[in-house]
Amino acid sequence: MPEKDISVIIVNYNVKEFLYQCLKSVENASVIAGKRGFSIEIIVVDNNSADGSIEYLTPLFPKVNFIKLNENLGFGKANNIGFKESQGKYLLILNPDTVIEEDNLSRMIDYMKGNPEVGAAGCKVLNSDGSFQLACRRGLPTPWASFTKLFGLQKLFPKVKFFSQYNQTYRSIDETYYIDVLIGAYMFVKREAFEAVGGFDEQYFMYGEDVDLCYSIQRMGWKIAYYHETSIIHYKGESTRKSSIKELYHFYNAMEIFSKKYYNSSSLFLLLIKLGISIRTLLAYLLKYKRQIGIILFDIIFLNLSVMIGTYYKFGGIFNLPDYAYPTVFIVITLILFGSMIAVGEYFEGKNTIRRLFYGLLLSFFILSSLTYYFREYAFSRGILLFTIGFTTLLSGLLRFFISLYDRISGKESDRRIAILGINEHSEKIINQLKSGEARNVNLMGMISDENNSINIELGVPVIGNIQEMPKIIEDYGLKEIIIAEPQLKRSDLLNLISKISDLNVKFHFVTEYEDLIASRIINDVSKTESIISKYNILKLRYRFIKRTFDLIASFFLLTIGLPLVYLLSEKHSKPIKGIWKVFTGELSLIGLYKITNEKPMIGKTGLTGLAHISKTNKLNLKIVNDLNEYYLINYSFSLDIDILLKHFFRK
Secondary structure, eight states: OOOEEEEEEEEESSOHHHHHHHHHHHHHHHHHHHHTTOOEEEEEEEOOOSSOHHHHHTTTOTTSEEEEOSSOOOHHHHHHHHHHHOOEEEEEEEOTTEEEOTTHHHHHHHHHHHOTTEEEEEEEEEOTTSOBOGGGSBOOOOHHHHHHHHTTHHHHOTTOTTTOTTTTTTSOTTSOEEESBOOTTEEEEEHHHHHHTTSSOTTOSSSSHHHHHHHHHHHTTOEEEEEEEEEEEEOTTHHHHTSOSOHHHHHHHHHHHHHHHHOTTOHHHHHHHHHHHHHHHHHHHHHHTHHHHHHHHHHHHHHHHHHHHHHHHHHSSTTOSOGGGTTHHHHHHHHHHHHHHHHTTOSSSSSOOHHHHHHHHHHHHHHHHHHHHHOGGGOOOHHHHHHHHHHHHHHHHHHHHHHHHHHHHTSTTSOEEEEEEOOSHHHHHHHHHHTTTSSOSEEEEEEEEOTTSOTTOOOSSOEEEEGGGHHHHHHHHTOOEEEEOOTTSOHHHHHHHHHHTGGGOOEEEEOSSOOHHHHHHHHHHHHTOSOOSOSOGGGSHHHHHHHHHHHHHHHHHHHTTTHHHHHHHOSSSHHHHHHHHHHHHTSSEEEOBOOOSSSOOSSSOBEEEOTTGGGOGGGSOHHHHHHHHHHHHHHOOHHHHHHHHHHHHHOO
């Protein structure tokens, strides 16, 4: 029998800064609910975070039940584990990158008790700039709703019910009503409803579990409700952005799983969904890497333009090479340029630099020079080759210079105009840290006071107005970020204010209780100093290309010329051949991760051998095996693979 009124279940993965902030807001809400006689428990399930979340936060929140897992099981499985430890009549499934109002818990339990037909409810969810998150009240992904969402009809006609059933954009955000689907970041669920449907479907890893759970609850006869009287802020995507998991893949894969599960009889619908998912995935990747793709296209144009200009000055016309040279010349130099840039890490690995551009073109020059030595019929002119490389260096270098200049003036590296709301010891510490040099590209415009502030505090920063003048201050000073450091302000009042000025596109950060952890996160956020390069070498394009090429060549050799060797060295002939075939098809890798569970690894591939394989795994515990797998992903190189392969064959 449940002994608590509410069990708050939070699944964490590498976002300890946001989790700290979230737990503070939940603790404050628990105090308000406690005064009403409601009992609250907080459970945090950690999905094997590598940022020391549990170690850091456990002493700060002694009343919280922390559960640390030895591997990342995904959102659904981790929540189900938290549920098994819970005692609440109601469950709040909450993301760690959220901040809730002080009266959120008491308002939600009042609503649920007053509406017994409701099995799960959500509240108004705001982005950090105060805008409304569409995902917090959705319709089911029916064939038509999915079609209009995937093919953009909903975006074209947001107020037309026929086209906007998925995100319900035709409805008011300031009314309470029944819906079909809640956002997974905030789900207030009756325990009996959660139990009746068996919790989250664990075949989803990330995304889709919320849709499936809500649909299952509805099928059992309960209603799903959107309750607009209370709000939260959701720093959308932070709990997945800090993860190196392929979130796009999991998002669209979740939609496909749901479609197969509930609409399996409609083959035409499944075909359309797959087509839509493929198109949207492609568009999502193109948008994600639009700058990189643009730079690549310009580099190719500059290279081929340089060839034509060089040909014109050498032979009197831009196409005056022998007829057999076209289009081979343009194709070959383009492929060599692209391969060389990938090899030096210029493409798809963070900021494009003139230094790596120079190295890439220098490598292209040596490769092209070598090719003309072996293919004499294409050795038209060393002068053209030198001119091509030199002029491309100039044009592509200028492109990168102007991009860098744009970033400094108005782009990613431009000064972030910020202000601090609240004049107290918290804001004083933040100002000192902002001035310490840790924060780059930050322009602190001044302080915004509240009637509770003591203006007598001398902080060396001008007071530019008060909270009642917020919209005017934002426009006059061109503010992009506001750090809220006033503990006396009620969170509900702040969220109301933020939602009213959402059209001004200002991002808000909460630091009502100063903590080095939160301040560091915010400074990284406002100054954009956080690295955008993946910590895993295995995810970098050049390493993936090298690894896949090696796998293909090695497996092809072993399945053909080396097949007698495989038979000679193995006792069970069929097993290694099956494994090598899976390497050839891309399901496995020759050298890779040690298989811990039956599920595919989120990053990398299971290997026929690897670091853990050569370390006598029967004598290693699960944590050490995980650490060896993690080390391999982070430090992957071709030489590491060769080293592992040699030790596999020659270990004692």
